[in-house]
Amino acid sequence: MASTALPHPSASSIEWAFPGFTAPPGLAVASSPLGDATAGRALAEALGCPYLGVVKPARVTGYELLLFGDEHGLALQVTGKGAPGPVRAEFATGKAGYRLEHGGGTGQLVARAVGLRKTRHPLHVLDATAGLGQDAFVLAGLGCRMTLFERSPVVYALLADGLARGCLSELVAPVLARMTLMPGSSIEWLQQAGANAADVIYLDPMFPHRDKAALVKKEMQVFRPVVGDDDDAPQLLQAALAVATYRVVVKRPRKAPAIAGPEPATRIEGKSSRYDIYPLRALPQ
Incomplete structure (x- = not known):
């Protein structure tokens, strides 16, 4: 696949950057009350996975992983009680x-x-x-x-x-x-x-x-x-x-x-x- 340089693309650019991608069945996208719901919906659509809306990851069942947007940005979060904390790309802190x-x-x-x-x-x-x-x-x-x-x-x-x-x-x-x-x-x-x-x-x-x-x-x-x-x-x-x-x-x-x-x-x-x-x-x- 030919690649085009993206200086700092938005997550929604995935749809054209990875054509034909199939999301793992245990993955969904969700937001916190302070997250960007519009960006969350766009990301879910681009990845072809469900958008669960505003949720608390510890209470989610049926999905093992969330791409979770909150006030700190986008994170990959394991669901359920006692799960490891969110993982995100962080450079300033x-x-x-x-x-x-x-x-x-x-x-x-x-x-x-x-x-x-x-x-x-x-x-x-x-x-x-x-x-x-x-x-x-x-x-x-x-x-x-x-x-x-x-x-x-x-x-x-x-x-x-x-x-x-x-x-x-x-x-x-x-x-x-x-x-x-x-x-x-x-x-x-x-x-x-x-x-x-x-x-x-x-x-x-x-x-x-x-x-x-x-x-x-x-x-x-x-x-x-x-x-x-x-x-x-x-x-x-x-x-x-x-x-x-x-x-x-x-x-x-x-x-x-x-x-x-x-x-x-x-x-x-x-x-x-x-x-x-x-x-x-x-x-x-």
Whole structure:
């Protein structure tokens, strides 16, 4: 599918960005009393799922997940009592806002993996699996020009909403101006892009979850029913290696195997995750 760049699209742009999408049967759209009901109805129509009106997620039955609009924006919310809290893309507040003001600069693991300690050249980084855009936001805050791909319409809606809200912040807006969101499959785009499509290509595919006893982050608990596993990660890595200029970086759980394909030349490990690095040529000095 050909993709058109959307700087910070509204969630209702999903209808044309993801033609033919079929929503999971357990997903609905709803609002709080302070949410935007008009936007909620448009989103439900675009996704082809029910709009439940104004509800309290803890009291909803018959649907496992809600795209829920309230005064804080759009969130993905598990229904029922005792469910995990809402998950949303947030850039001006929370962890992302704190990291922007007080983060570790190029000493952060993702920045080291991309190579920002080795070059002062402004890099174009393609985030092929954008998710909620947190790593892309860190890199944009350090001066990288970011292109973000997201192929899940549900996650895309959350990210588009977070970008639009973040642009209202004087501190955050200049950083988000370096982030461009694209809908659809990054694999298809990369296979047609040709050489030097981006200086660095960054991958963070959903890791297959096979240990039922393992504890995973709240975001992954909520996302997995609508996103599933990225079983085509080997194809994505192959496509990225074919068109990246300097390197491909893959984020993995710390103890997970590398993606099937060539072995990474080096790794940078953190407490819970690591970055597998596939260098293609030296970064510009």
